[in-house]
Every structure is written in C-alpha cells, then in structure tokens.
Amino acid sequence: MMVDAMQRPRWLWSVLMASGGALAAMPASAWATPQEAVAGETTEPTEGQASRQGEARRLEAVTVTGSLIPQTQVETAAPLMVIDAATLQARGFATVADALKQSSYASGSVQGSQTSASFTQGAETLSLFGMPPGFTKYLIDGRPMGNFPALYNGRDVFNNLSGIPMQLVDRIEILPGAQSSLYGSDAIAGVVNVILKKRVESPTLDARYGFYQEGGGISRRLSFSDGFQRGRFSLMGGVQYENVDPIWGYQRALTTRMNQDGTSPPVASRDYLLVSGTTGRYINVDKVDSSACSRVTGQFAGTTALQTRPGNGSYCGSFYSPGYRTLANGSENAQLYTHATFDQGEQLKWYGDLLYNYNDTRYTSGSNYTWWGSSTKYGYFYDPNLRDYVQVQRAFSPEDMGGYENAMSRYIENSYMLTLGAQGRLGQSTWDYDLGFTHSDDHLLQQGFARWADAINGYFEEHVLGPDLGPDPRGRGYRSFAPNYAAFYTPMSVADFQSFTGHTNSRSKTWDNLLRGQLTQPALFALPGGDAGLAVVLEGGNQGWDYRPDARLLDGGVWGSTAVQGAGHRSRYAGTAELRAPVLQTLTLDASARYDNYKVAGTHVDKATWNLGAEYRPLDTLLLRGKIGTAFKAPTLSDQFQGLSGSYSSAVDYYNCAVLGYRGSNIDRCPSRYGNAQYFGQQAGNPDLKPIQAKAWSYGVVWSPVARMALSVDYLHWNVRGEVQTQSADDLLNEEMLCRLGERDITSAACQAALAQITRGASVTEDGTLGTISTIYRGKINVSRRVIDALVADFHYGFALGALGDLTLTASYSDMLKHRYQAYAGDPMVDRLRDPTWSSEFKTRTNASANWRRGDWAATLYVNRFGESPNYLATMNGYDYPGAGRLAPWIRYNASVSYQPTPALQLGLQVNNLFDAMPPRDTSYPGTSGAPYNASNFDVFGRAYYLQATYRFGARSS
DSSP states (O other): OOOOGGGSOHHHHHHHHHTTOOOOSOOGGGOOOTTTSOOOTTOOOOHHHHHTTTOOOOOOOBOOTTOSSOBSOSSOSSOOEEEEHHHHHHTTOOSHHHHHHTSTTOOSOOOOTTSTTOTTTTOOOOOSTTOOGGGEEEEETTEEOOOEEEEETTTEEEOOGGGSOGGGEEEEEEEESOOHHHHOTTOSSEEEEEEEOOOOSSOEEEEEEEEETTSOOOEEEEEEEEEEEETTEEEEEEEEEEEEOOEEGGGSTTTSSSOSSSSSOOOOOOSEEEEETTTSSBOOHHHHOTTHHHHTTTHHHHTOEEEEETTTEEEEEOSOGGGSSEEEOEEEEEEEEEEEEEEOOTTOEEEEEEEEEEEEEEEOOOGGGSEEETHHHHSSEEETTTTEEEEEEEEOOHHHHTSGGGGOEEEEEEEEEEEEEEEEEOTTSSOEEEEEEEEEEEEEEEEEEEEBHHHHHHHHIIIIIOSOOOBOTTOSSOEEOOOOHHHHTSOOOHHHHHHTEEEEEEEEEEEEEEEEEEEEEEEEEEETTEEEEEEEEEEEEEEEEEEEOOHHHHTTOBTTOOOOOEEEEEEEEEEEEEEEEOOSSSEEEEEEEEEEEEEETTEEEEEEEEEEEEEEEEETTEEEEEEEEEEEEOOOHHHHHBOSEEEEEEEOOHHHHHHTTOOGGGGGGSOHHHHTEEEEEEEOOOTTOOOEEEEEEEEEEEEOOSTTEEEEEEEEEEEEEEEEEOOOHHHHHHHHHHHHTTSSOTTSHHHHHHHHHEEEOOOSSOSSOOOOEEEEEOOOEEEEEEEEEEEEEEEEEEEEOGGGOEEEEEEEEEEEEEEEEESSTTSOOEETTTOTTTOOOOSEEEEEEEEEEETTEEEEEEEEEEOOEEOHHHHHHOTTSTTOOEEOOEEEEEEEEEEEEETTEEEEEEEESTTOOOOOOOTTSOTTOSSOSOTTTOOOOOOEEEEEEEEETTOOOO
C-alpha cells in the first residue's frame, strides 16, 4: 500500500529494502542518495550503518523494475532478484554474463565458448527457466539492448552479454515472468535490467589480475571512473580494459585426451584414415604402407601411432588430439561509458548516456573441425590397386600449422548505445515527462579460419591422389585414382599448410532507433489507500539486420564450410499505459496494457498485451501478491529475412547404425560412413511468421517476521504458443530412427516432418541400409508450444555479532516443476523434465551466500548448486535405456576476503571454485568422446584466483 514511511514499524523498511527491491533507470531528479535508495540483493551495512537500520526515514519515490510509476513500496506484485556491485565483486563474478548464468533463474542450457564450431562461439548469453535466449528482454538503464549481429545456433538474433563493463555496473535486476505490457517484444521469460553507475564519489582506479590453477585463462583488467559537477552540469565517465588468455583443452585432465572412463575403451582420433566403400570399414594401414604410422609419429606432440577400432580396422591417430581446441575464448576488450546531465530547473533537465564496446575474441574448434577428406569432392573414388572404392581423411596437427594459435578464428565487435533526452515537469502541473531518443549500433567482423576449397583439393590431388584415371570400371559414377599413400602418410610443412588456408571476412550489423516519450502522474486521484498513479508511454522507431558473409563461404570457395546470410529492416510503434491504484490501505492493484505494431515488408504484425497485478498486506509483516497477463515475441528479422543458408556438418546416421546393430553404448562402433555422416544443412527465413504468444501468471508471499529478515516464495506459470520451430539435425536423425524402427508413430506429424526434411542418396553398399544422407532442411514455422511451471524462493537475514561484526545470509532457489513441449500441432506434449532426449536442463538451481563484515575487513562465502541432470546415454536414448540415469548435483564454492588499510585503498582476494569441483562424473560417454561432460551445462575450468585493488583518489577518513 502507498503510505507514509512513519506509519510502518521502523524495522520494516529496512527489511523490505534488503528483500530484493531496487531502482530502475529513471529521471535523475528522482534518484535517492545511496543511503536513501533501495539496496541491492545483498548489500551489507557497515557497523555504523547496521546500528541505524531501525531508524525511520522517509523514502523517496522510486521506479521499481516492472512498473513505470514511482512508488515507495519496494516489494511489488512480482518477484525481483537484484545483484548489486558489491555482491558482484564479493561473489567472484568475472563478467555480467557470469553473474547472470549463476543466478537461480538460469536453469536452461546454452551454447558458449565450449560449444566448438557453433555459429556464435565468441558470444555469451543465457536461458531463463529453460526457455530460448531470445525469450528474455535485456535492458541497459531501462532501454532495450541492441541485438548481436551473428545468429545464435545459426537461426536467431539474440543479445550478447560480453560487452558490458563489469566495474561500471551499479546493479543487475532480474524480473521473471511476462512483462510485454510494459517492455514489448521478447519479455516472455522475464526482463534483465543492467543499471550502470550514475555517479562516483571520487576518482577511482581498479585493477584486477586472475589466473586458473590448472593453467590458461589469465585475465588482466583495469578500470577508471571519475565525475564532476560544475553548476548545473554534471558528468560521470568510466573506461574499462581487459585482456584474457584462452583456456586450451590440453590444460585440463578431462579434455586433454579421449575418454578413459566410458562405456567403451578410449579410441584414438582418426587422423590418417582410409575407408572402404564396399565394406564401410577401414582399410588397414598395413595393406597400403607397413611403415605409414611410424612416419607421422611426431604429430600431436609425439602421440600419433598405429591404432585400431574394434570391428573397423587400423589407422594412424592420437588419443590426445581433443586437447587442441579452446575451452574458453581469449579476448581483448575495452568499454567507454559516460552519463551527463544539465539541470535547467524543475521543468527541464537534459541528459545523455553513451556506452561504447570494443571486443576482439579468439578461439579455435580444434582438429575435429580442421581436416581434409576426399568425400566432399568425390564421395568415393576407385583405386585400381586396391580394387575398391575408397575415401581418404587427414586431420591437421599442431605441427602442420606451427601451433593451433596460428589457426584461430576471431570476432571483432564494435558497438555503441547513445541516448539523448530531456525530462522535467509540465509547467505548474504535477505531470512529469521524459522524452528520449536511443540509437544502438553493432558491427561485427568475423575472421573465420578457412581451408580454400580449390587450393586444398589441388594440394592433395597433386601430392596424394595423382592424375584422374577416368570413370570407375564398375560404372557407379565415381572417378578413379591410384594414390601415393606414402605421400599421404607424410607430415607436411607449415608452408604447405599455409598454402591452402587463411581467413574469411564476414561482416554483419544491427541497428535500432527508438524515440520514447513518457508522461507520469504519481497522484492522479485519491483512494483510501493513497494516491493512484498513471504512466503513459508512446514510442516509435525502426531497426535493421544485415549479415553479409564472405562470398567464398557461399560459392563453395571454402572447403567444408558455408554460412548464413540475409538482411531486413522494419519500423514499429507502440503505446503503453499503466495505472497503479492503492484501493485500500491493505490492497494495491496495478494494471498495464500495451499495443505494438511492426511494419514488415509492406505488411503489419501487431499484438496487444496486458497485465494485472495485486498486492495484499493483511499485516505489516506479510505481503500476498499475484500477477496475470500476456506476453509476445515478434518474429525476429533473421526469422523473417534470413536467406537460404547452409552449413556443412556431420552427425550420426542413427537409423543406418541401428540397422547394423549399433545403438546406445556401442554407437561408437558404427562404421564411419554412418557414425560420422557428412551432410549439407539448409534453412531459410519466413516473412509470414506470426508473433509468438504467451499467457502467464504468478502468485506468492513475502514474509518479514523480524528485523533484517525476509522470505519470499513465488509460483510462476507460462503457456507459450506459436513458437518458431527449427530442429537440430541430431534431433531429426534421432527422430527418424525412432520412427522408422516403429518406436514412435510413423504417421505422426513429427515423424512425417522428420522424414521429409532428410534427403538421402543412393546406397553404395548392399547391406540393406538406406542411402547416405545428402541434405537436411530445417524450415521456420509457428507450430511449437510449451507450458512451464516454476517455483522460486529467496531468503535474506542479517544480524549483528557484537564485537565480532555483522553477518548477512542470503539464499535463492528455483525448481522447474513442469516443462512440457510440443514440437508440432497434433503431437503429444513432451515432458522435457522427464524425457532427457529433448532437454538436459537443470530441474533445480540454488545459490546461497554468507557475508561477514567487521571494521575494515569483509569476507563472503558463496555456494552455487546445480541440480540433477541426465547423463549422456539418457540424453541419447531416454531414461529407460540400459546405463541411462541422472548425474549428481554439481556444487561449487567461491570465497572472497577484502581489507581496507586506508580510506582510499581496498584490497581483495577471490578464489572461485574453491574446492576445484569438476562436472559430475559421467561414465556413460563412449571412448570416442574427447569431452565426457555436457558442455552446455558444465565447465572444467577449475579453481581460479583473483587479486583486486581499488584506489579512490582524495578519499579521507570521516
């Protein structure tokens, strides 16, 4: 309810402030001082502040994320998680993305730096409540964040979180649930609002140095911020620079070599391989060259040798090739941020904000994606000496290229976000206005490591295959060669490698213009519980996306690689209204509605959304709350305008492997033509897509029984319809297998779609299998539906320890109670929490911290618990398959201690992953795996140490 602070018990305001309230971006004139403002999630008081926690004071009205109307209440109709700057540092978070990924709401799996050869390996994002990354609205100071130009998973624009300067963040607010009635498109799973600092008390220099115990990942960060005020003009600015070394697979025991603890013995990589087209098995090395492997034994740091795979044959390979890829990207980045205001009086204040980001990211996917084979150009060729159809394959070693450091790909991003505006009061009225213009611009240069198709094929034709001997004598449509196998099994020089490799240059960009005007009346009319408030917003703008890959990626000039492409733009306008009504001293209602309209390619895509919230306070210590409403996600520009895009890749041909008796734990023994089937994937945009629609509601309770203590529990529900569907090739092939084997209804819509999207050619062999895969097409249509129920809880309790200082305990918990998904209309709803073939997301996430402070000393212990998740065999075959099961929870601890020897200097030590916890052991991976853990859920980075020093110039004792 909207009441004067003096009418409440003195301690309750401090409880509410500690229980998750926060400020959002708002007019500068409305900002409270740090002591008056709402604290962050775990802001800890000093001893002096703690002694004053019970003192009553009048809070200024503030704008809480999730409402446009300034108010004195800090707990509203929906839960709000807040992580302030002090917490970010104390818990050891290195980046904004790191902090968000470790929140209890981030229960979904996402691709990242460990996902080798993904379309956005150089970017960072997250999944709230298991929903796609694009279902979350990201704001910086309350304004929409610009999209990243490259496409997540090759299909959708998203927000890259790696360009936000950590040291210039004031706090991060995470608001779950449907919020489109206030924030428009994308706010289905929730809203993340990153609020940057608006002032600093004195010039501040911060230096941070960190390293991992097992090696790699050395980071160096330097930031400086300052501000001043001259009369009516004020300016605050800051810069941050950071340089981070990559972490390599060979620097971690779990990724340095092939899996030694799996369902099958470790199997070396196939670095030099000959495959028979007649049998589908390997052609034994001794059959062509008895000394072949001995000539290449120096490859992969001297680990290459003669190897065999049961049931297949012999080849030359190494157990240690998986180590030559990056697990964490190397990067060099810099950010600049400024905030300025000019006060012309109560009726007018000018403001401006600029955030600029430069990011240079480096990574490599390793030898699994750096190889050559004859199959791409010839399929098979006929060898008259062997009297067989043959494929040859060769992986490139670090010795070939002079180290994998010379074959890294790069992302070079330049982006900025500029806001200019004015705010104040309309004449002598009580109406406040805010009129602002925001322009965001993001340019990306992707320098991808490439093997030039003509040059690499020409090299091996000249050095290995020899002259073309014409069509094969059996008339099957293949060419004939008599290869020089001695040359094939011979190391190449760095100069030779460089003769057919280089880098492509793909350029892409996004831009967004937004003109936004807001009128706010915090006292529209009187009600029994206080004054009703009204906010009205009108906004309009346009946005665009343009992805132009290197032409050689599209015309076949790059061996084994292709790219996405496309460009489009649209204009839009929207209107929003929110009414907040304290109808009784104990009851406050909040209603909002919004209409969005997009003009796209001569047509209109529009959607109206609404929300209704209620806050009931039967006691001063108790809040009952609930919210119901709708949300939507407009078709993205890539969904609508992506051109016909393709990608060369490989996958397991599950059906043909199953026909031959290879499935589950023995899938690694499937002949390579099926176990590592090469295919060309295609997809394209659809301009006729409709908005994704969602209905959502939540209800919960906040209880504050004693001073500095609060407990909140909320239940959230989503029903999402019309989701854009693009299946993965692996899912399609697995679906095809289950359908063809009769384990799923082959007449179902999902089975029929899978069969239609997979194109197969004629079979080379006569073993009864289907033809080899040639193309997999994945279109985009509004067909999918998901229903999610989740429970979230937060706990805060602070108390004095007398002479021993002050202690604050916090905890946050989320439980995915339901996640049902329907890929196609007419199909049954899949239980993604209990059918691991659809999802490996965590059902529960928990984190907790204990923060102690005494005088100049402070310490924090932070624990993050990731709940159970399916093991590898479960994700491939379901829980009923032999050997399938669940992995134990993953628990990691971070610890930090800080000391302030002088008022100007603060020193800190942070240890992340204190007990060096590795991912839960998963022995269900086969011996062919070089990373026996789910890289979308876990990492193997291990224990890290960070030293930090902060110096505030001119700081003096009070």
